[in-house]
Amino acid sequence: MKRLAGVLLSGCCLLPMGVQAQADYPTQSIRLVVPFAPGGGNDVFARTVAQPMGKILGQSIVVDNRPGASGAIGAANVGRSMPADGYTVLLSEVSIHSVNSHLRSNLTYDPVKDLSPVSKAGTYDYMLVVNPKKHNIKNLDELVNMIKKSDHKMTYGVPGIGTPHHLGMELFAMKSGLEMTPIAYKGASPAVQDLLSGEIDLMLSDRAAVRNHIKAGNLNAIAVAGKNRVKEFPEVPTIAESGIKDFEMESWFGLSVRKGTPDEIIDKLANAYAEVIKDPEIVEKLSEAGINVTASSPKEFTNFISDETKRWGDLIKDRNIRIE
Structure with missing residues (x-):
């Protein structure tokens, strides 16, 4: 009985420690994996938001470029190799979540089973x-x-x-x-x-x-191509306005972590990012780089990805698009 009581007591002590670890997150620097080469729009975005987002979270955020295979290399690094603890975040986008699985038979990660969406972060015109x-x-x-x-x-x-x-x-x-x-x-x-x-x-x-x-x-x-005209070129109409009905297309990206990361940590990351883009100077700087910032809840981003995956999957099938 004493031995059983000791086991039960140990188990009871472990749960609060795990909960406390989530409450204290983050206690060390965070790595933001950009699965594309330096200098592109995703990289500009990451380096613009990393410092202020890290300041909100109380730890530095280090940008780590892992380019290759339309983002698959970086996605596999986060979704398969790193712990599900919120200390490695992926700057994911439409190809990683909604396109690669329809085009690549040798994909080294599963966008649904390996990644948890945190927040939609922006779009490109x-x-x-x-x-x-x-x-x-x-x-x-x-x-x-x-x-x-x-x-x-x-x-x-x-x-x-x-x-x-x-x-x-x-x-x-x-x-x-x-x-x-x-x-x-x-x-x-x-x-x-x-x-x-x-x-x-x-x-x-x-x-x-x-x-x-x-x-x-x-x-x-x-x-x-998008739903609305762009602020920089207000005189240029949309494709839908110009006669191609129901046409709407934009590229999007967001933040994701490895599947299994606690919801409390995911929410902390989502809330920190949402706080960053309240700064009009950051919004303007990213707009000048061609990026329209946005934010969403993890659930909203998950539902959005599901819709986009079906949309582009249907197009790829209908148009018989293949990567040779």
Whole structure:
């Protein structure tokens, strides 16, 4: 009986310690894994919010770039290798959660079984752009007519098959009944350069990659892919406004942790991020980088991811998109 009582007493003592550890979180620095190379939009976002978010949590947040395989390498590092304790956070995005599993048979992580969403963090505006020296068109009607007359010979640039740039154009092709040929590049920058030189005909690009070229008159912005016009270019209509009904596309990203991380820790991370983006200077700085910040509860982000996974999965299947 004494031995049994000792075991029971030990078990009772362990529970409060675990609860206390969650209440004290964090007691050490946090690693924010960015599964893409330095310099891109996700990296800019991470380095902008890391310091103020760490200040709120009372510990430093260190950005760790783990690029490769459309985010799969970084996602596997967090979802499979790290403890479920909240000290390793993933800057996850649409490819990691909602696209890779439909395109890659050798995926090294499971987005549902290995990752727990914390908060949706932001979106990127995408714009249809053309080189006015090659195609002197100014609106979507003119673009559609030009594509129809090209007999499927129009080309558009994408920074890889299955990227938001590519899926957005596949969505545009499906809803408009038009067909074009994607030309894949190793990144957005070389695709934009070929657009500027006239090697390709058009591109659906994130705003940050083409904004200066639009302002300089080197590219014409035909339409915005999202639900609303963008503040920086209010004169440019959306694709839906321009005649392609129910068209809406934007790339999104957020924060995730390894599955099994306690809810109390997930909520602390979500609340800290939501507090960071109350700062108008941070919001403005990220807006200048082409990022629209937002925040959500873990449950809201989970439901959003589920909807997006079905949406892009259906498109990939309908359009027979494959990574060779």
